[in-house]
Amino acid sequence: MSQPISLSGPDISQAEIDAVVAVLKTPHLSLGPKVPAFEECFTRRLGVKHAIALSSGTSGLHLIWRAMEIQPGDEVITTPFSFIASSNSFLFEGARPVFVDVDPNTWQIDHSRIEAAITPKTRAILPVDVFGSIPEMDSINAVAKEHGLHVLEDSCEALGSTYKGRPAGTLADAGCFGFYPNKQMTTGEGGMVVTDNDEIAFRVRSMRNQGRDPDAGWLQHARLGFNFRLPDINCALGIAQMNRLDEILARRDRVAQMYIERLKGEPRISMQLVPGDIQMSWFVFVVRLDDHYSQSDRDAILGRLRDAQIACSNYFTPIHLQPFYQRDYGLRAGDFPVTENLSARTVALPFHNGLTAADIDRVVETFRKLL
Secondary structure, eight states, X not given: OOOOBOSOOOOOOHHHHHHHHHHHTSSOSSSSTHHHHHHHHHHHHHTOSEEEEESOHHHHHHXXXXXXXXXXTOEEEEOSSSOTHHHHHHHTTTOEEEEOOXXXXXXXXXXXXXHHHOOTTEEEEEOBOGGGOXXXXXXXXXHHHHHTOEEEEEOTTOTTOEETTEXXXXXXXXXXXXXXXXXXXXXXXXXXXXXXXXXXXXHHHHHHBTTOXXXXXXXXXXXXXXXXXXXXXXXXXXXXXXXXXXXXHHHHHHHHHHHHHHHTTOTTEEEOOOOTTEEOXXXXXXXXXXXXXXXXXXXXXXXXXXXXXXXXXXXXXXXXGSHHHHHHHOOOTTSSHHHHHHHTTEEEEOOSTTOOHHHHHHHHHHHHHHO
């Protein structure tokens, strides 16, 4: 029987192992020197004033909303084609989602539809850098400026991507990255908020650490806060990954290009359109089946791939069709047809740096036969 091919996996070298072990030999497992050192990796690489390490990308997004003083009843415009954490992050503060359908080619929020979705209750726009590509941020920021809205860039899937030469995560009032093991780099679990806004940075730093202000006593709490800290163990892993980031991204690009070459000219699928002003940092490798395939056809293909020991997935289930979004916000099938059509036909193929050319040949050959 063929060996299983996993869907994703981190790129961990001996450098990462040594870095974690070194921290374990110190008394600084949390709130130690590796936290600011990891943050400095981001301020240097992205050219931002502030980087704040947190326990996850979700917690980072949540604290940015609190720092922006998003209130119950406020509306946030965002995409329904994303991982659910992007929208959940402002639901924690009582804000309501206002979804805008996606562009059928780029799979990003359709910037031309955003202005029509603005109401007197709109406070912010949350574009998501889906799969490592980036929405039309200049247009989104122009609409936000005209209407006095915050913009938060969810870059959890896009570390290393650029838009018109500018790094993902730096294209709005604040940005956020996530470091789950399937991301471009990992800290096991973790996230990073980046911003040039001093007030947002100050509040996020305080709230991640139980509401303490810098240099305040351990039992002094200036505001409601959380334990959203990232331990030194994770930060040491992150530093080692950041030191290898260009190598990791190049290896991911190599895997993506092998897929693209082997699937070139396949008429039964299409791929995400990435505009020429975007340099893509690959998060996953997702293809869309042609319209003559139904969702049940897609699901059958996924099942047969798994039978062949090839891990795979759909990406994403539309957020507005998640049960509690339908129940609590009156959303239903048919509300965002482009997203629903896309989501019903996506196939995520195995994607990680451990894949060999032979692995990809096997995946593509099996996938073509099932098509």
